[in-house]
Amino acid sequence: MTAAEVRPPADPRAARRAGWRRLKQGPGWIVVVLLFGVLLVFGIAQGRDARTPEERVEELSKQIACPICDGESVFDSRNPTSAAIRNELLAQVENGQSSDAQILAYIEERFGEDVLLVPRAEGIDALVWILPVMALAGGVTGLAIAFRRWQREGGLEATDADRALVDAARARETGFDDEAEGARG
Amino acid sequence: MFAAGLTATSVNGLVGHSALIVGLVTSVFGAIALAYATITGDRKLLRTIPNYAWVAGGTALLATVVMMNALLTYDFGLAYVQQVGSRSTPMLYNIAALWSALEGSILLWLLTLAGYTAYIMKRYRKRLDDPLIAWALVVMFVVTAFFFFIAFGPTDVFANGEPGVTDGPGPNPLLQNHILVMFHPPILYLGYVGFTVPFAFAIAALITGRVGEGWLMETRRWALFAWGFLSIGILLGGWWAYEVLGWSGVWAWDPVENASFLPWLTGTAYIHSVLVQERRGMLRVWNISLLIATFALTILGTFLTRSGIINSVHAFADGTIGPYLLGFFGVIVVVSLSLIAWRGDRLRSPGTIDSPLSREGAFLANNVLFTVFAFVVLLGTVFPLIVEALQDRQIAVGQPFFDRLSMPIGLVLLFLMAVAPVLPWRKASTELLRDRLFVPACLGVVCLAVAVAVGADAWASLLAFGLGGFAAGAALRQLVLATRRQGWRGLVGRANGGMVVHLGIILIAVALAASNGYTRVGEFTMKVGEPVSFEGHTFELLEVEAFETERSQGLKAQVSIDGGQAYAPAITRFTLQGMDIGTPSVRTGLTKDIYLTLEKVTEAGASEAQIKVFIKPMILWMWIGGGLVSLGTILAAFPGKRRRDPRAPVSEPVPVGDARTGDEPEVARV
Numbered sequence: 115m116t117a118a119e120v121r122p123p124a125d126p127r128a129a130r131r132a133g134w135r136r137l138k139q140g141p142g143w144i145v146v147v148l149l150f151g152v153l154l155v156f157g158i159a160q161g162r163d164a165r166t167p168e169e170r171v172e173e174l175s176k177q178i179a180c181p182i183c184d185g186e187s188v189f190d191s192r193n194p195t196s197a198a199i200r201n202e203l204l205a206q207v208e209n210g211q212s213s214d215a216q217i218l219a220y221i222e223e224r225f226g227e228d229v230l231l232v233p234r235a236e237g238i239d240a241l242v243w244i245l246p247v248m249a250l251a252g253g254v255t256g257l258a259i260a261f262r263r264w265q266r267e268g269g270l271e272a273t274d275a276d277r278a279l280v281d282a283a284r285a286r287e288t289g290f291d292d293e294a295e296g297a298r299g
Numbered sequence: 300m301f302a303a304g305l306t307a308t309s310v311n312g313l314v315g316h317s318a319l320i321v322g323l324v325t326s327v328f329g330a331i332a333l334a335y336a337t338i339t340g341d342r343k344l345l346r347t348i349p350n351y352a353w354v355a356g357g358t359a360l361l362a363t364v365v366m367m368n369a370l371l372t373y374d375f376g377l378a379y380v381q382q383v384g385s386r387s388t389p390m391l392y393n394i395a396a397l398w399s400a401l402e403g404s405i406l407l408w409l410l411t412l413a414g415y416t417a418y419i420m421k422r423y424r425k426r427l428d429d430p431l432i433a434w435a436l437v438v439m440f441v442v443t444a445f446f447f448f449i450a451f452g453p454t455d456v457f458a459n460g461e462p463g464v465t466d467g468p469g470p471n472p473l474l475q476n477h478i479l480v481m482f483h484p485p486i487l488y489l490g491y492v493g494f495t496v497p498f499a500f501a502i503a504a505l506i507t508g509r510v511g512e513g514w515l516m517e518t519r520r521w522a523l524f525a526w527g528f529l530s531i532g533i534l535l536g537g538w539w540a541y542e543v544l545g546w547s548g549v550w551a552w553d554p555v556e557n558a559s560f561l562p563w564l565t566g567t568a569y570i571h572s573v574l575v576q577e578r579r580g581m582l583r584v585w586n587i588s589l590l591i592a593t594f595a596l597t598i599l600g601t602f603l604t605r606s607g608i609i610n611s612v613h614a615f616a617d618g619t620i621g622p623y624l625l626g627f628f629g630v631i632v633v634v635s636l637s638l639i640a641w642r643g644d645r646l647r648s649p650g651t652i653d654s655p656l657s658r659e660g661a662f663l664a665n666n667v668l669f670t671v672f673a674f675v676v677l678l679g680t681v682f683p684l685i686v687e688a689l690q691d692r693q694i695a696v697g698q699p700f701f702d703r704l705s706m707p708i709g710l711v712l713l714f715l716m717a718v719a720p721v722l723p724w725r726k727a728s729t730e731l732l733r734d735r736l737f738v739p740a741c742l743g744v745v746c747l748a749v750a751v752a753v754g755a756d757a758w759a760s761l762l763a764f765g766l767g768g769f770a771a772g773a774a775l776r777q778l779v780l781a782t783r784r785q786g787w788r789g790l791v792g793r794a795n796g797g798m799v800v801h802l803g804i805i806l807i808a809v810a811l812a813a814s815n816g817y818t819r820v821g822e823f824t825m826k827v828g829e830p831v832s833f834e835g836h837t838f839e840l841l842e843v844e845a846f847e848t849e850r851s852q853g854l855k856a857q858v859s860i861d862g863g864q865a866y867a868p869a870i871t872r873f874t875l876q877g878m879d880i881g882t883p884s885v886r887t888g889l890t891k892d893i894y895l896t897l898e899k900v901t902e903a904g905a906s907e908a909q910i911k912v913f914i915k916p917m918i919l920w921m922w923i924g925g926g927l928v929s930l931g932t933i934l935a936a937f938p939g940k941r942r943r944d945p946r947a948p949v950s951e952p953v954p955v956g957d958a959r960t961g962d963e964p965e966v967a968r969v
Contacts, residue, residue: 153751
């Protein structure tokens with residue numbers, strides 16, 4: 115756009131655009147973030163607290179492995195054993211005496227601990243929960259350290275030795291030379 | 300052919316055996332000759348090398364064709380045909396029987412691998428005197444030789460069967476139930492095995508010491524190609540599970556599924572971080588490690604699922620090849636790490652990343668997340684083995700564990716997908732972010748509002764909707780800007796095609812969140828003439844019908860939904876295997892699927908049947924997302940308008956209006 119084409123500031127379109135830009139820099143974001151938060155809280159609040167017995171059975175049966183099949187949960191599996199466990203769960207839930215944890219403990223007692231699909235956070239089993247958190251913490255820390263180092267180093271200045279290397283490489287070959295590129299590192 | 304099937308030795312077996320041994324010898328000699336010719340600079344020998352690749356590819360093809368022929372002509376002289384062949388299986392599933400058990404799947408792997416080797420040879424045969432190409436092909440030959448060996452030796456694909464057998468049970472009934480078994484395994488293998496190519500080039504870069512950006516140029520598109528097929532293969536697997544298995548889910552975190560997902564995760568990390576290396580010459584060790592990890596994970600995954608040490612619904616349990624695969628995995632890891640250590644000095648890359656708030660920074664964050672994700676999946680998959688080894692106890696790590704951990708990772712990834720595409724290279728200011736992210740954020744709020752309006756109430760699904768909208772906004776913004784500037788070309792090239800892929804992934808993520816969180820299940824004993832209401836729909840049993848094919852007989856219940864069309868979930872008994880297989884019937888819709896399974900029924904003409912009804916929101920969008928992922932991958936594979944000269948110094952300003960990044964140029968040079 116040349117100077118002659120620049121519209122006078124009174125142009126309503128330019129003014130609108132400037133207003134839009136101002137909106138995006140401050141007030142607009144406040145509204146967006148507020149709306150997001152309010153909607154999120156409102157959405158969570160509209161959730162029903164009470165689970166129906168069927169929903170509880172569904173949740174529980176997803177955490178129990180079918181004892182006689184390979185890798186399917188009681189919820190997914192269609193064999194009679196799993197159906198029996200589902201009925202058992204429904205009976206326990208409708209009885210209303212036990213918490214989810216108690217029901218799971220009861221199932222574990224009957225079928226062995228390898229029917230529980232969610233490892234417990236105790237003993238060596240806890241590692242399956244701890245290690246991912248440690249891996250994430252390690253990754254983030256490593257990244258932070260790398261950025262700190264990069265920031266300290268700032269822009270990398272070529273030393274005389276580097277320049278000599280590059281010159282030597284250029285002299286040796288005019289085309290693309292990976293050797294020289296590798297040596298630069 | 301038929302007569303041969305009745306004699307002790309099958310002609311097919313003889314030809315197949317010979318093909319495998321010739322292929323094995325050729326690959327071994329190909330590797331040795333090529334390595335020798337490259338070291339000594341023997342040009343005459345070098346010119347003969349392509350023949351080894353043709354022969355290896357040809358013998359792998361021949362072995363596959365012979366096996367296919369044996370299956371289609373019912374050559375029951377072969378043990379494999381006895382295992383999966385049957386005269387009553389329709390032709391289509393007889394073809395698919397090639398990959399319905401361990402031996403055949405090894406053959407498919409071998410064919411794909413030898414095919415890749417031959418194709419790479421064809422493409423690069425004029426440049427064989429370039430040590431980088433030569434060493435990459437040596438690696439391809441070695442891997443091919445290993446799989447020829449596995450097929451010939453431990454698996455013994457063409458073993459003779461018991462004499463006197465004239466018919467077999469056919470493939471597992473679950474594998475002769477749906478047309479997708481034709482496509483899912485070959486496409487998955489194209490991706491899974493395809494990562495061998497970039498791996499070979501990475502190793503070649505280490506061997507030759509040319510760890511600069513030259514080798515990346517050769518392999519970037521191969522990695523993308525493999526990634527695209529792997530993505531589609533995984534999705535087709537989910538679709539197959541949904542249509543066939545009758546538990547209405549697409550993904551169960553089963554070890555076999557995890558084995559395909561692990562290389563996908565590291566491969567995804569790679570196709571992002573490779574951009575940093577191309578642009579800035581950094582992250583060399585990291586990128587090479589990602590490629591090595593991706594390939595090593597394909598081997599490890601195969602070991603875990605094909606050696607019988609992990610139980611799974613669709614593992615092929617067989618103890619014979621386990622030790623070899625584990626040994627090969629060990630060799631890959633040791634050789635790769637030694638090479639990296641040896642080339643350590645050259646791998647140190649120049650340059651710094653100025654600010655975490657930059658595209659480089661976003662790619663690094665992406666890499667940390669994807670690596671942690673891969674770690675979580677691997678840990679969950681092998682944890683039962685670790686506990687068993689240490690304490691001799693059996694425990695299980697199942698779907699709820701993976702769901703719980705992958706959900707936060709997925710949400711953070713969605714957030715990153717929203718922010719990263721608008722970030723310029725080098726450095727961004729918060730003003731810039733506020734400016735560019737405003738419209739995407741508005742879209743996020745709109746999506747969240749929609750989610751609230753339709754009744755989503757769990758924080759995770761609400762966030763998935765909100766962040767999904769935010770991320771989709773960022774991707775759309777990039778596409779709109781690029782097309783406004785360049786017309787239809789604004790959809791082509793890596794950055795723009797990548798945004799189409801992002802849109803697909805976002806759809807899949809949101810659809811998964813919705814369908815996992817808001818599936819409604821009800822089980823009813825439906826009686827003829829008595830409609831049942833559930834979740835705003837009515838279901839009425841019309842009748843129970845019997846049906847029969849040559850290999851099975853079954854019952855299906857005609858259930859009309861909302862008084863309209865009838866859907867017919869069925870239970871089929873496959874006579875040969877004596878297995879009952881339930882087949883769901885699905886009414887697909889834009890907002891939700893209604894998924895019916897027949898749980899219990901007595902006989903044809905019965906007046907009642909037990910039917911399970913799943914109401915599953917948004918499933919269709921998962922398949923649409925899959926379509927976008929494939930479309931985007933194809934678009935990304937086309938070269939963009941102006942490409943950066945790979946020989947240019949890393950700090951050189953990018954050509955104005957660079958189509959690959961779609962960056963506003965004035966910011967790109969900040």
